[in-house]
Amino acid sequence: xxxxxxxxxxxxxxxxxxxxxxxxxxxxxxxxxxxxxxxxxxxxxxxxxxxxxxxxxxxxxxxxxxxxxxxxxxxxxxxxxxxxxxxxxxxxxxxxxx
Numbered sequence: 001x002x003x004x005x006x007x008x009x010x011x012x013x014x015x016x017x018x019x020x021x022x023x024x025x026x027x028x029x030x031x032x033x034x035x036x037x038x039x040x041x042x043x044x045x046x047x048x049x050x051x052x053x054x055x056x057x058x059x060x061x062x063x064x065x066x067x068x069x070x071x072x073x074x075x076x077x078x079x080x081x082x083x084x085x086x087x088x089x090x091x092x093x094x095x096x097x098x
Contacts (some may be wrong), residue, residue: 006070007082010035010057012045019082022070028057029066035087042083051090056088 005021008031020038022031029052036052049055057064062072064085 001044008070009074009082010087012047012087012088013086016047024071026074027066027069031057031070032066046056047089049064050093053094054090056090058086059083083093 004024004026006026007019007021009017009019011017018035020035022034027032032052032055036049036055039048059073
């Protein structure tokens with residue numbers, strides 16, 4: 001059976017919100033890419049980071065790891081009510097992985 005999509009409401013430090021839906025098997029890293037690609041132009045364009053790697057997604061104070069899928073993250077659940085997560089933007093580039 002096909003799993004329902006996971007709805008996430010992203011809350012920026014500025015107080016702005018945006019809700020997006022994803023397949024449960026989507027990784028957190030892919031979610032960051034999709035959020036970054038869908039970043040609105042205009043009044044929010046000054047908040048857009050240079051790359052998806054500058055984004056951090058937090059739930060209850062815990063940073064969600066890029067390799068985790070939404071269905072394996074206990075903080076997110078498929079269903080009609082979106083899960084509210086915080087979207088943090090790093091002020092500097094993340095360290096390169098070896």
